Amino acid sequence: MSQRQLTPRLVVRALSLRVADAPVLQGVHLEVPARGVLAVIGPAGSGKTALLRLLNRTLARGPTVQVEGQILLDGDDLYSERQRLRRVRQRVGHVFPDPVPFPGTIADNVAYGLALDRVADRTQRDLKIERALKTVGLWTRDRAELMRPADDLSRGDLQLLCIARTLALDPVVLLLENVTRSLDPVATRRVERCIRAVAEHRGVLMLTHDLAQAARLSDEVVYLEDGRVIEQGATAQVFTHPRLQQTEDFLAGRTGEGLA
Amino acid sequence: MRLRSPDARYEAALDGLADQLGQALVLAESMVQEALASVFERDTERGRRVLDDDARMDALEVEIDRRVLAVLALHRPVATDLRWVVTTSRAMTDLERIGDLAGAIARVGLELSPHVGLQPDGVMRELGQEVTEGLTELREGWHRDDVTVLGRVREAKDRVGELTEQARSSRLRDLAAYPDQAHRILALAELAAALARIAEHLENLAEQTVYRVEGRDLRHSR
Numbered sequence: 097m098s099q100r101q102l103t104p105r106l107v108v109r110a111l112s113l114r115v116a117d118a119p120v121l122q123g124v125h126l127e128v129p130a131r132g133v134l135a136v137i138g139p140a141g142s143g144k145t146a147l148l149r150l151l152n153r154t155l156a157r158g159p160t161v162q163v164e165g166q167i168l169l170d171g172d173d174l175y176s177e178r179q180r181l182r183r184v185r186q187r188v189g190h191v192f193p194d195p196v197p198f199p200g201t202i203a204d205n206v207a208y209g210l211a212l213d214r215v216a217d218r219t220q221r222d223l224k225i226e227r228a229l230k231t232v233g234l235w236t237r238d239r240a241e242l243m244r245p246a247d248d249l250s251r252g253d254l255q256l257l258c259i260a261r262t263l264a265l266d267p268v269v270l271l272l273e274n275v276t277r278s279l280d281p282v283a284t285r286r287v288e289r290c291i292r293a294v295a296e297h298r299g300v301l302m303l304t305h306d307l308a309q310a311a312r313l314s315d316e317v318v319y320l321e322d323g324r325v326i327e328q329g330a331t332a333q334v335f336t337h338p339r340l341q342q343t344e345d346f347l348a349g350r351t352g353e354g355l356a
Numbered sequence: 357m358r359l360r361s362p363d364a365r366y367e368a369a370l371d372g373l374a375d376q377l378g379q380a381l382v383l384a385e386s387m388v389q390e391a392l393a394s395v396f397e398r399d400t401e402r403g404r405r406v407l408d409d410d411a412r413m414d415a416l417e418v419e420i421d422r423r424v425l426a427v428l429a430l431h432r433p434v435a436t437d438l439r440w441v442v443t444t445s446r447a448m449t450d451l452e453r454i455g456d457l458a459g460a461i462a463r464v465g466l467e468l469s470p471h472v473g474l475q476p477d478g479v480m481r482e483l484g485q486e487v488t489e490g491l492t493e494l495r496e497g498w499h500r501d502d503v504t505v506l507g508r509v510r511e512a513k514d515r516v517g518e519l520t521e522q523a524r525s526s527r528l529r530d531l532a533a534y535p536d537q538a539h540r541i542l543a544l545a546e547l548a549a550a551l552a553r554i555a556e557h558l559e560n561l562a563e564q565t566v567y568r569v570e571g572r573d574l575r576h577s578r
Contacts, residue, residue: 289362311430312366335429 105130105299106151106188106269111165113146113155113323120146121323124165128269128299133291135314135331136303139351143323144303148271151301152188153181169268182212189267193274195254197246198261202234205246205257209265228260232290252283256290263294270294272302276309288313307347311335319343321351358436366431370440373423377444380416380451381498383409385491387458388554392484394465395547396476403469406462413455420448436571443568447498450557450564454491457550457557464547473540479526480547483519486512487551490558497562501569509562510578516555523548 104127113121121143128134136144149155150163153174157163167174174184186209198205206225229235229242234256236242246257255275262270272291276284291313294300304310310317311331318328319342327334327343338344345351360367387409394403424445427433433441468475490512497505527545531538563574 285362289364292365308432311432312363332426332430336425 103130104128105170106301107166107168108147108151109166109168111147111150111167112163113143113150114162115146116160119323121150124320124323124325126318126325126328128301129316130299131295131297132315133295133300133302133313134316134318135310136301136318136320137305137307137310137346138320138326139346140305142320144320145273146323147320148190148273148301148303151269151271152185152190154185154190186265187268188271189262189265189269190271191255191258191262191273191275193277195251195258195278197249197254197257200246201243202229202246202249202257203242206260206264209261224264224266228264231263231293232256232260233286233293234260250283252279252286255279255283255287259287259290259294267298269299269301272300272304274304275302276304276306284309319346321346358440361437363431366427366433369423369427369431370437373420373427373441373444376416376420376423377447377451378499380413380420380448381495383413383416384451384454384458385488385495387413387455388461388491389488391458391461391465392488394462395468396481396484398465398469400466400469403462403465406458410455410459413452417448417452420444439568439571443564447561447564450560454554454557457554460550461547464543464550467543468540471540474530474534474537474544476544476547477523477526479519479523480544483516483523483548483551486516486519487554487558490516490555494558494561494565498565501565503566503569506559506562506566506574509558513555513559516552520548520552 106128108124108126111121111124112119124143124147126134136147138144146155151167151174155161157175163175169184169187172179174188198208200208203225206228207221210221210224225242226235234253246254249257259270259272259275275291276287279287288309291300291302295315302310302314314331316329317331317334319326319334319338321342327338327340329339334343335347338347342351387406390402390409391406393399394401394406424441427441490509493505493508493512496502497508524545527541527548530541534541560575563577566572566574
């Protein structure tokens with residue numbers, strides 16, 4: 097195993113976010129492993145989505161958005177002025193909760209980012225499409241199948257296609273934002289298998305409201321509450337012996353119930 | 357028979373549990389065989405090995421407990437899989453106690469072997485054979501998901517009960533005839549009691565085999 101595989105490639109240091117002067121994240125530290133799945137869990141409003149969206153600058157600095165701290169990808173500060181936005185989003189891929197196909201065929205969808213990335217060589221492009229579709233389990237040798245409109249796919253397959261579209265750009269880290277939220281259990285399991293396959297080769301940061309999913313899928317877990325990291329550690333450790341009562345209360349469903 | 361899930365991590369977790377429990381079954385069987393050999397063949401070296409193996413059994417119990425907790429917390433198994441995980445935990449508890457009892461038998465051997473005096477008789481040897489055969493039967497039945505093992509183990513337990521009673525009568529006669537050998541006679545009684553308790557754990561394990569495979573809870577059903 098090379099040092100690069102062992103070393104976390106995405107590192108968040110003392111990250112704070114204020115939106116319209118209200119604190120959203122406060123002093124968040126975390127490391128996304130070079131391979132494997134890191135799950136971010138926490139109650140609604142804990143800052144999970146904001147954290148995810150800062151990591152590839154979907155949420156950007158502005159007059160009402162103040163970001164402090166560092167987000168380092170292989171040592172590069174993603175918020176430095178030298179970083180081009182398109183390059184950041186290529187290296188830190190992001191898949192959203194609802195699968196939205198682009199117009200065109202299945203193959204067109206996967207090729208979309210490659211065209212933006214100016215991958216002109218057809219052989220190289222086809223190879224990347226094939227590799228991405230194989231990883232998510234949608235590859236077929238039947239060319240006609242790949243030329244079907246993406247709209248024809250089931251919702252689960254559409255989400256897999258969205259993951260393939262992101263993977264085609266060979267991101268260092270993949271951000272997954274509640275990607276199975278709108279899927280049935282069978283499609284959810286297919287997407288989960290795909291996530292584990294992806295995590296064999298790159299770091300995945302997964303935001304989920306489904307604690308059972310976080311438990312069965314992730315290697316490490318971060319528990320956020322009120323914009324702060326309350327606890328993080330190996331998933332088996334956190335789910336069997338959480339260090340803090342706050343974490344245990346959340347995992348046991350005792351958070352936010354207005355208990356006397 | 358449980359069907360495999362497409363979730364590779366889940367299957368790996370269950371395979372790991374099965375592997376550890378398989379090791380514990382083999383270890384329990386071997387510990388009892390060696391402990392009995394240490395008594396019947398007056399082989400103190402084999403007795404000491406049993407005591408060393410007890411630490412391995414304890415470590416397996418701790419490891420299986422840890423894995424069971426992780427599987428329940430991380431994968432939330434249901435139905436057949438849930439029974440499979442729960443019975444693994446219960447079976448490990450019985451196996452750990454069998455390990456302790458094998459240790460008790462080995463200590464009897466270590467106590468008796470260096471000295472001359474009353475030796476285990478044919479009834480004790482027969483008792484030992486019933487229990488070791490029951491252990492082998494149980495291990496094979498567990499691996500084959502063979503629910504008929506319960507009937508055979510219960511028959512063996514009944515024979516162990518009869519033999520234990522015979523052994524008790526013999527010990528009482530020995531006590532009257534050889535009062536100077538009281539220490540050895542009590543040690544032999546301890547050996548018979550340990551074997552009878554192992555037979556009870558075998559029945560528990562066989563009942564767990566049925567529960568795991570068919571979902572029928574046959575505890576306390578006799």
